[in-house]
Amino acid sequence: MLSIPDVRAACASLPHSHETFPFGLTTLVFKVGGPGWSRMYALLGLDDDPPAVSLKVAPERGDELRAAYDxxxxxxxxxxxxxISVPLDGRVPDAVVRDLLAASHALVVRGLTRAQRAELGQRGANL
Known part of the structure; x- marks a missing residue:
């Protein structure tokens, strides 16, 4: 079962990811972006019991995940x-949660403008 430090480490390993607390000290927000602009790809409720991570997904993928995991x-x-919201209580396998974190990050990067991706050193074809 993933812990809060596990999620933080997984997000820190993603390119151009950084942590913020724009909604108060109980919600850790992971963003991708450069100086002056960034987009969130994951939110982690620190007070939740069990902790839960919210992730960006394509609508059809969200439907699939809700059908596959209660x-x-x-x-x-x-x-x-x-x-989507995924509790970190073991009901969703750790490998799936890690894949969802990376997929959320990639989805947000793909949604950046060409100029923003270029600023990050990424090219559209590589995303």
């Missing part, structure tokens, strides 16, 4: 069509 739901306070 624990996966729409993320609170976010667009339920594009964001």
């Amino acid at each position: 624990a996966v739901s729409g993320a609170p306070h976010l667009n339920k069509r594009h964001w």
Whole structure:
């Protein structure tokens, strides 16, 4: 079962990822971006019991995940069509959660403008 430090380490390993607390000290937000702009790809509720991570997904992938895992739901306070919530209690396998973190990051990077990707040293064909 993934812990909060495990999620932080997984996110820190993703290119151009950084942590912020824009919504207060109980919600850790992971963003990708450069100085002056960034986009969130994961939110981690630090006070949740069990902790839960909210992740951006393509709508059809979110539907698949909600059908496959009873624990996966729409993320609170976010667009339920594009964001899911995954509790870190072992009901969703750790490998799946890690893959979802990377996929959320990649989805957000793909949504950046060409200029923003170039600023990050990425090219559209490589995303």
